[in-house]
Amino acid sequence: xxxxxxxxxxxxxxxxxxxxxxxxxxxxxxxxxxxxxxxxxxxxxxxxxxxxxxxxxxxxxxxxxxxxxxxxxxxxxxxxxxxxxxxxxxxxxxxxxxxxxxxxxxxxxxxxxxxxxxxxxxxxxxxxxxxxxxxxxxxxxxxxxxxxxxxxxxxxxxxxxxxxxxxxxxxxxxxxxxxxxxxxxxxxxxxxxxxxxxxxxxxxxxxxxxxxxxxxxxxxxxxxxxxxxxxxxxxxxxxxxxxxxxxxxxxxxxxxxxxxxxxxxxxxxxxxxxxxxxxxxxxxxxxxxxxxxxxxxxxxxxxxxxxxxxxxxxxxxxxxxxxxxxxxxxxxxxxx
Amino acid sequence: xxxxxxxxxxxxxxxxxxxxxxxxxxxxxxxxxxxxxxxxxxxxxxxxxxxxxxxxxxxxxxxxxxxxxxxxxxxxxxxxxxxxxxxxxxxxxxxxxxxxxxxxxxxxxxxxxxxxxxxxxxxxxxxxxxxxxxxxxxxxxxxxxxxxxxxxxxxxxxxxxxxxxxxxxxxxxxxxxxxxxxxxxxxxxxxxxxxxxxxxxxxxxxxxxxxxxxxxxxxxxxxxxxxxxxxxxxxxxxxxxxxxxxxxxxxxxxxxxxxxxxxxxxxxxxxxxxxxxxxxxxxxxxxxxxxxxxxxxxxxxxxxxxxxxxxxxxxxxxxxxxxxxxxxxxxxxxxx
Numbered sequence: 001x002x003x004x005x006x007x008x009x010x011x012x013x014x015x016x017x018x019x020x021x022x023x024x025x026x027x028x029x030x031x032x033x034x035x036x037x038x039x040x041x042x043x044x045x046x047x048x049x050x051x052x053x054x055x056x057x058x059x060x061x062x063x064x065x066x067x068x069x070x071x072x073x074x075x076x077x078x079x080x081x082x083x084x085x086x087x088x089x090x091x092x093x094x095x096x097x098x099x100x101x102x103x104x105x106x107x108x109x110x111x112x113x114x115x116x117x118x119x120x121x122x123x124x125x126x127x128x129x130x131x132x133x134x135x136x137x138x139x140x141x142x143x144x145x146x147x148x149x150x151x152x153x154x155x156x157x158x159x160x161x162x163x164x165x166x167x168x169x170x171x172x173x174x175x176x177x178x179x180x181x182x183x184x185x186x187x188x189x190x191x192x193x194x195x196x197x198x199x200x201x202x203x204x205x206x207x208x209x210x211x212x213x214x215x216x217x218x219x220x221x222x223x224x225x226x227x228x229x230x231x232x233x234x235x236x237x238x239x240x241x242x243x244x245x246x247x248x249x250x251x252x253x254x255x256x257x258x259x260x261x262x263x264x265x266x267x268x269x270x271x272x273x274x275x276x277x278x279x280x281x282x283x284x285x286x287x288x289x290x291x292x293x294x295x296x297x298x299x300x301x302x303x304x305x306x307x308x309x310x311x312x313x314x315x316x317x318x319x320x321x322x323x324x325x326x327x328x329x330x331x332x333x334x335x336x
Numbered sequence: 337x338x339x340x341x342x343x344x345x346x347x348x349x350x351x352x353x354x355x356x357x358x359x360x361x362x363x364x365x366x367x368x369x370x371x372x373x374x375x376x377x378x379x380x381x382x383x384x385x386x387x388x389x390x391x392x393x394x395x396x397x398x399x400x401x402x403x404x405x406x407x408x409x410x411x412x413x414x415x416x417x418x419x420x421x422x423x424x425x426x427x428x429x430x431x432x433x434x435x436x437x438x439x440x441x442x443x444x445x446x447x448x449x450x451x452x453x454x455x456x457x458x459x460x461x462x463x464x465x466x467x468x469x470x471x472x473x474x475x476x477x478x479x480x481x482x483x484x485x486x487x488x489x490x491x492x493x494x495x496x497x498x499x500x501x502x503x504x505x506x507x508x509x510x511x512x513x514x515x516x517x518x519x520x521x522x523x524x525x526x527x528x529x530x531x532x533x534x535x536x537x538x539x540x541x542x543x544x545x546x547x548x549x550x551x552x553x554x555x556x557x558x559x560x561x562x563x564x565x566x567x568x569x570x571x572x573x574x575x576x577x578x579x580x581x582x583x584x585x586x587x588x589x590x591x592x593x594x595x596x597x598x599x600x601x602x603x604x605x606x607x608x609x610x611x612x613x614x615x616x617x618x619x620x621x622x623x624x625x626x627x628x629x630x631x632x633x634x635x636x637x638x639x640x641x642x643x644x645x646x647x648x649x650x651x652x653x654x655x656x657x658x659x660x661x662x663x664x665x666x667x668x669x670x671x672x
Contacts, residue, residue, distance in 0.1 A: 009416075009440050011466050051656075052656055054652060054653070054656065055656065080345075081525060085443075085445065087426075088650065088652075089425040089426070089650040089651070089652065090423075090425070090445065090447065090648065090649065090650040090653075091445050092648070092649065092650045092652070092653045092658075095528060095648035095649075095661060095663075096528075096648075096653070096658070096661070098527075098528045098663075099528035099529075099530050099648075099661045102527055102528075103527065104345050104525040104526060104527050105525070105526070105527065105528050105663060106444075106446075106453065106457065106525060107421075107444060107445040107446050107453070107663075108442075108443060108444055108445065109421065109426070109427050109443040109444065109445045110442075110443050111426065117442065117443070121442065121457070124460070124461065124464060124466055125460065127464075128460060128463075128464035128466070130347050130460055130464070148652075189417060189440040189441070189442060190440060190441070191434075191438055191439065191440050191441065192431060192432075192434045192435035192438075192441050193435075194435050312426065312428070312431035312432075312435075312443075313426065313428065313431075314424065314425040314426040314428045315425070316390060316424075316425065316428070316484075317390070317426075317428045317432070320387075320388055320390065320391065322428075322432070325431060325432070325435045327431075327434075327441060327443075
């Protein structure tokens with residue numbers, strides 16, 4: 001059973017669900033990037049032989065779910081629930097994946113923060129003994145996102161230096177109290193924070209205040225500070241958003257220094273011309289289920305605070321003059 | 337603490353979270369329909385003075401959240417989490433509402449089944465003592481949905497007799513173990529079911545198999561039958577889907593007869609020319625949080641099985657030749 005820290009946003013788990021299996025997949029651009037050694041499956045063709053990027057994304061997601069199940073030595077029949085979400089309208093990647101898996105489906109949407117929303121909710125379901133095992137997964141695809149949120153890539157519209165590059169990939173995790181793996185000991189669900197940013201070309205700036213809000217709330221609720229963690233990971237703030245986040249955190253009294261790493265700012269190399277860095281649901285997923293988990297198994301990190309950030313908008317809300325709000329959800333991952 | 341019925345999809349709650357406050361809102365078309373006496377707030381202008389239907393939908397949602405909070409004699413500051421979802425791309429109605437409420441946000445997507453997905457998850461959070469109080473809400477808007485999923489209404493495209501009419505409205509509920517109100521005693525999360533329907537003009541048929549799958553699973557898991565409920569409510573199967581659902585249930589050995597009511601098939605009068613009936617996230621929400629709750633307070637119903645159905649597709653998946661899959665989530669509502 002969990003302890004909800006009274007009147008606060010953070011929940012600490014007593015049973016501490018474990019990530020007993022996880023898998024990551026990504027495409028050729030990610031293969032040339034910095035996180036390639038941490039990604040389980042690097043596919044040479046981002047279309048996976050499919051006719052459309054949407055169908056390719058679905059395939060990435062399904063394959064990764066099966067791989068995570070295999071690594072947990074379980075099958076879809078052992079799962080009580082599948083929690084999935086993605087960036088595509090009506091989260092079709094996740095819905096179709098849920099159809100093919102046949103597991104009772106809890107659809108979620110947290111934009112690029114979806115993986116942590118899913119891990120946090122999934123951890124509750126397992127900790128609360130509502131489920132023995134749950135599967136959580138998310139995906140994104142550069143081409144599918146570009147044409148949905150911006151322009152079809154065939155138009156060759158020039159990217160801005162501050163825009164981010166949607167990661168093509170997926171990540172999946174199996175949570176259970178049985179078995180071995182990093183434990184999820186805490187979750188902090190974030191509030192929607194709006195700093196009035198209106199351009200989808202500077203989403204890092206739209207998300208940085210949300211990341212800082214959740215960071216501060218988490219430290220306050222748990223009475224911890226950066227010194228209590230080996231790593232504070234953020235999802236996809238990118239180069240610009242990362243700087244803003246560090247500044248905001250410092251203003252709030254939290255100096256992160258070298259303990260901080262942003263997946264979006266790290267995933268691509270400068271010569272890859274990916275603007276301000278990576279983004280998309282797969283970005284945080286590759287960071288958490290690829291980089292963090294592997295480094296935890298290697299013994300480099302014992303306790304990690306992972307914050308995934310999301311920009312909450314649609315092309316239509318942007319066209320109607322609405323600002324782009326941000327959200328960040330956080331989990332604490334610990335080695336036994 | 338809950339009892340998860342081992343190896344099954346249904347969770348029975350021991351603490352039984354109560355719906356301690358709820359509110360519904362709808363527009364002028366719904367005012368002329370059969371459920372008008374059960375809807376708290378019937379607005380004369382479906383645009384609520386806003387320039388776009390998307391902004392109007394957001395306003396419907398926010399106002400209804402505030403009304404539900406007021407009826408529970410609580411404010412947004414008393415809420416631990418807000419669970420919200422809607423049909424618009426990237427669930428912008430819910431995200432912007434969450435921004436304005438300032439409550440930590442768990443975004444969900446279950447198409448028109450969202451209200452029950454939210455109530456089921458929310459009930460878990462309260463039952464598991466992860467939250468003291470949660471707010472759950474959903475919305476839909478005829479004009480916003482038409483132009484997103486079909487055609488802008490200005491084009492005057494003729495509806496088919498089998499198409500459904502998206503309900504303009506919203507519903508919100510506050511769950512807590514403190515206070516009085518109908519209890520949520522069970523939740524059954526559904527699997528995604530695909531019968532190969534490819535036309536968005538016959539969504540009732542796409543959702544009926546999912547409703548039947550969850551119905552059968554619920555009866556099996558809980559060892560109950562239609563005789564154990566005063567009402568079996570479905571969300572928005574409409575006239576066509578309702579008939580298919582009744583047939584499928586009968587084939588599976590469950591004769592529902594007069595115990596069944598579908599909100600979509602009931603909400604509009606035949607002379608309102610709403611095709612096969614109502615649909616949209618607000619449809620099931622008005623049925624459950626309007627009709628069912630009020631009739632429970634009147635003592636007409638003591639135990640209700642409420643199934644909300646959703647069609648899982650996007651205009652793009654439909655254009656790419658994918659079929660329209662369905663999902664249904666169920667809760668049991670009981671008077672003390």
